[in-house]
Amino acid sequence: MRKAAIACTVVAALWCGQSAAQTTAYAPGHGSPNSIVLSVPVTASINNHCGFATAPSGTYNQPDFDAVGLLHDFDFVLDCTLPLRVGVVSSNGGLLANAGSLPAGYIAFAPYDITLNLVGDTTSVSATCAAATLTTGSTCTTFLGPATTTQGLRLDDSASQTSGSYLRVSAPPYPGPDVLVAATYNDTLVVTLSASP
Amino acid sequence: MRIGLLSGTVLAALAFAGVAAAQTTTGTVDVVGTVGEKCTVTGGDTSTTFSDTFDALELADTDGTLRAIAPFSTAGSSWRVHCTTIPDVSISATSMANVATAPSGYANTVNYIAYADFDVVTGPDETISTPSGGSSGPTTLGSHLQNVTDNVVIRADTFTTPNVGDILVSGSYAGLITVTITP
Amino acid sequence: MRVILGAGAALALIGAAPLAAAQTTGTVDITGSVGERCEFTIDSGLITLGELSGTGGALDAAVVNGASDTLNGWCNGTAAEMTVEAHALQNITYVGAPPAGFETVVNFTATATATPSGGPVSANDSSAVAGAGAPSVVGVFSSDIDVVLSAAATPGGGKLIAGSYEGSVDVTLTPSP
Numbered sequence: 001m002r003k004a005a006i007a008c009t010v011v012a013a014l015w016c017g018q019s020a021a022q023t024t025a026y027a028p029g030h031g032s033p034n035s036i037v038l039s040v041p042v043t044a045s046i047n048n049h050c051g052f053a054t055a056p057s058g059t060y061n062q063p064d065f066d067a068v069g070l071l072h073d074f075d076f077v078l079d080c081t082l083p084l085r086v087g088v089v090s091s092n093g094g095l096l097a098n099a100g101s102l103p104a105g106y107i108a109f110a111p112y113d114i115t116l117n118l119v120g121d122t123t124s125v126s127a128t129c130a131a132a133t134l135t136t137g138s139t140c141t142t143f144l145g146p147a148t149t150t151q152g153l154r155l156d157d158s159a160s161q162t163s164g165s166y167l168r169v170s171a172p173p174y175p176g177p178d179v180l181v182a183a184t185y186n187d188t189l190v191v192t193l194s195a196s197p
Numbered sequence: 198m199r200i201g202l203l204s205g206t207v208l209a210a211l212a213f214a215g216v217a218a219a220q221t222t223t224g225t226v227d228v229v230g231t232v233g234e235k236c237t238v239t240g241g242d243t244s245t246t247f248s249d250t251f252d253a254l255e256l257a258d259t260d261g262t263l264r265a266i267a268p269f270s271t272a273g274s275s276w277r278v279h280c281t282t283i284p285d286v287s288i289s290a291t292s293m294a295n296v297a298t299a300p301s302g303y304a305n306t307v308n309y310i311a312y313a314d315f316d317v318v319t320g321p322d323e324t325i326s327t328p329s330g331g332s333s334g335p336t337t338l339g340s341h342l343q344n345v346t347d348n349v350v351i352r353a354d355t356f357t358t359p360n361v362g363d364i365l366v367s368g369s370y371a372g373l374i375t376v377t378i379t380p
Numbered sequence: 381m382r383v384i385l386g387a388g389a390a391l392a393l394i395g396a397a398p399l400a401a402a403q404t405t406g407t408v409d410i411t412g413s414v415g416e417r418c419e420f421t422i423d424s425g426l427i428t429l430g431e432l433s434g435t436g437g438a439l440d441a442a443v444v445n446g447a448s449d450t451l452n453g454w455c456n457g458t459a460a461e462m463t464v465e466a467h468a469l470q471n472i473t474y475v476g477a478p479p480a481g482f483e484t485v486v487n488f489t490a491t492a493t494a495t496p497s498g499g500p501v502s503a504n505d506s507s508a509v510a511g512a513g514a515p516s517v518v519g520v521f522s523s524d525i526d527v528v529l530s531a532a533a534t535p536g537g538g539k540l541i542a543g544s545y546e547g548s549v550d551v552t553l554t555p556s557p
Contacts, residue, residue, distance in 0.1 A: 051220025058226055065230035066281070067237075074226045095230050103318035105344025110230070147222075169228050179344050182234040182281035182380070191224040236404040245404050253412035261417060261456050261522075271408065278404055293410055297458065300497040302522050307412065351408045364522055367416040367457040367555070371409065379403040 050080035050195035053161045065095070065185070066174040070112050073166040078118065078159035078193070085152030085196040086118055087145025088167065090134040090189055097183035107178035110185060112171035116143050119164035120157030127153050131169075131187060147194040154196055167191060234282045234380035240275035240346065247276040251353065253293075253370075256307060261364035263307060268354035277346045278378055284342070285379045287334030288313045288325050290353075293372035295365075304363035310355045311374040316348040317341065329372055335379060351376055416457030418553035420525075425449035427529065429545075432469070432486060437539035444469075444488050444532030453494070454522035457555045462525075464505040465512035465550040466490035473543025482541050483534035490549040491528050496521030506531065507547065515557065525551060 025036045060072040078084065092109075099108035114134060117126040129140035138144060143153035159165075167189065174180055241247030251269040258264035290311035299305035312326040319340035327333040342348050351374055358365065427447045434440030471484035478484045491504040496519050505513030527549050534540065 049220055051222045052224055055221045055224030056226050057224050059229055060226070061229040061231075063231045064233050064235075066232045067235070070228070070230065072228075074224075076224060079220070095228065097232075103341050103343075105318070106341060112228070167226065176239070176279075177344070179279040179341075180232045180281060182232050184229065184231050186227060186229045189226050189228065191226065193222045235402045237402060238404050238406075241404075241406070245402050246406070247404070248407045248409070250409045250411065253410065255415060256412040257414045257417065257456070259419070260421070261419065261454055266412075269408075269410070276406070278406075280404075293412060295414070300520055303456070303520060309410070311408075313406075349406060351406060353408070353410060364454055364456055365414040366520060367414045370412045370414070372411075374408040374410065376406040377403060378405070 048081045050082055050084050053077040053079035056167050056191050066180045069173045070169055070171040073168045075166045077161050078165055079161045080159045082195045082197045083156045085147045085154045085194050087143050087147035087152035087192050088114060088134050088189055089136055089145040090131045090187055092187040093132040093135040095185035095187050097185040099181050099183050105178055106181050108181050108183060110174055110180055112169055115168040116153050117166050118155040119162050120155045120159040121162055123157045125155050145192045147192040149194055149196045232281050236280040236284055236378050236380045239277045257365045262362055263358045266356040270352040272350045274347050278342060278349045279344055280380050282380050283338055285335035285337050287377045288327050289332035290327050290329040290374045291372045292329040293370040295368045295370050297366045297368045299366045303366050304358040305366045307370055308357050309353045312352040313376045314350040316343040318343050416555035418455035418460055418555045420451055420453040422452040433540045439486055439534050439540055441532040445530050448528040451525040453525055453553055455553055455555055456520055458519045459556050460518050461515040461554045461557050462494055462503045462518045463512045463515040463552045464490050464492045464503045466505045466507035467548045468507035469545040469547035471541055471543040472546050474541045478541055481538045483538045484541050485535060487533055488529045489531040492551045493526045494518045494521050495523040
């Protein structure tokens, strides 16, 4: 009996502090119940996340863009459990060729527009900036990158890998008055994403 | 046999760590375009052609010979030729001709000299020329065309009959000057 | 990961395939015209016949026949025509109808001949017939125009009344009838 008391005491330290009732299971034929079900609740949590399921990438190459213009969509897929922002930075602010010094009336730089279209689970948002206003520190604050919690085009919605988001580059045939010299022109756009709860 | 079991809630807090793999938050796209070597014209008939007409009206003087015809020039036109590179240029000209036959002492042809002046960015205008019935070029200009209106001027002067004193056969006369600008 | 899309990939493009190098051509049409014209470079002459009568007082036709003068002209059209109108020698001193047996008019035929490259072309007229003679096509020519008188005769063959006689020959070049 003492043993039992000690055991209880020991046990009490561990168990008896908890005001749960004891249940005894008996071997069949020796009492009831014969089994006790012990429920062990299991809970878990999944952290918020935000990123591109498919990031915008690739190269769009348009011959004779001075005559036919530019039009191309870079598709991407958002995967974000929170509202988010996307920002864009243009390295050259337009299409630029390395053509050396040029005579008056000739030019090696052509402007174009960038349209950002973000599709979420229930809403979407779209905006356009001229590439010239998306160089580092420039003026199109609508979606000048890099994206942060407070900078960039905001999609006030989650986006569970919904399709339809794109970055579009567009321009009409070059209207002049300057003449674009024959050359290869390029620009690089860096697109960044940030949660914006 | 007693088996004492606590029926209380035993919390087994199993924390499943979320998908801890890093997410892509940056994408990079390259936009590339080319401008090929080409020549186009603004203010012309189409994007690649321009034209003018010089009507010398009555060619004969009172004595039937060729009258003194003043030089003709397209200067002041609305066309602006622009090339994305330094172009090659050439000119050809056909004599003013009348289909009627011309007996001895008569002429059914009026000759002239045709010119094309190119306003270039470096130095004075460059000129190519040919007598009617001939051609000149292609010649590469020394520098780009000035990107201004009226940067190509076509002229004609020195109108003559094959022989001095020829009487011109009556009828219509027509000739053509063609200037080609190739990138 | 970058995927390079070349120009041949399916891109949303404005316009068609890449343009061939385009040249630019300028043309100037030069036109003119020459109207059909004729002109006399020598447009008048004078045939002085002198004494018209022979022995007996009648016309000495030999004085008139063969008398000639030369004009010069040109026409630049293939349809040019030449006509002649002869006006009889008339006594300008004597007024009124002549008495019987006397004459105050000497008729003649005038023939004008031009020389285009294809050979001589003539037109003529008799002063006894009113109006000009039939036209002849001279076409493109530039030459002398010889005017020759012939077939001189008085209406009645009588004696010529004294006085001064005047007549004329009109040669007309018509560029385009």
